[in-house]
Amino acid sequence: MHELAVTEGILDMVLNEAKKRNVERVVAINLVVGEMTGIEEDCIRFYFDILSENTPAGGAKIAVKYEKPLFRCTGCDRVFERKNFTFSCPYCGYPGVLAQKGVELYIESIEVE
Ligand SMILES: [Zn+2]
Incomplete structure (x- = not known):
């Protein structure tokens, strides 16, 4: 799995940020993970520790x-969430393509002491 590399990246960013702001201790990290990344929370925690x-x-x-x-x-250009395991548009039935969201992972905020 790619969680190890992802977690290394997260830790790098967090430590850089901590250094920049002269933070001695990071107490919490709030992540936003797109469902499409397939990244599992437990794996991140495991590697992070x-x-x-x-x-x-x-x-x-x-x-x-x-x-x-x-x-x-691709038919009517509307944006929709996937439902019922289909990628088809709920309005017109045309196939949809991934627009945005759900594919990324980023740090929303860091809590420090
Ligand atoms: Zn449509």
Whole structure:
């Protein structure tokens, strides 16, 4: 799985941010994860605990908020959420393509001490 690399990236960003702001301890990290990434919260936590040991982010709590993907219809151009395991447009039935959201992962906020 790619969770290890993803978690390393998150930790890097958090530590950079902590350094910039002279933060000694990061207590919580709020992440937004797109559902389409397939990234599992438990995996991130697992790797994070290992990787963050002996860093200012060690022991920080991780909160993950999942974001639903949005699709854009190739027929009527409307944006919709996928429902019932189909990518078809709920308005006209044309196939939808991934528009935005649901594919990214970013840090929403960091709580520090
Ligand atoms: Zn449509």
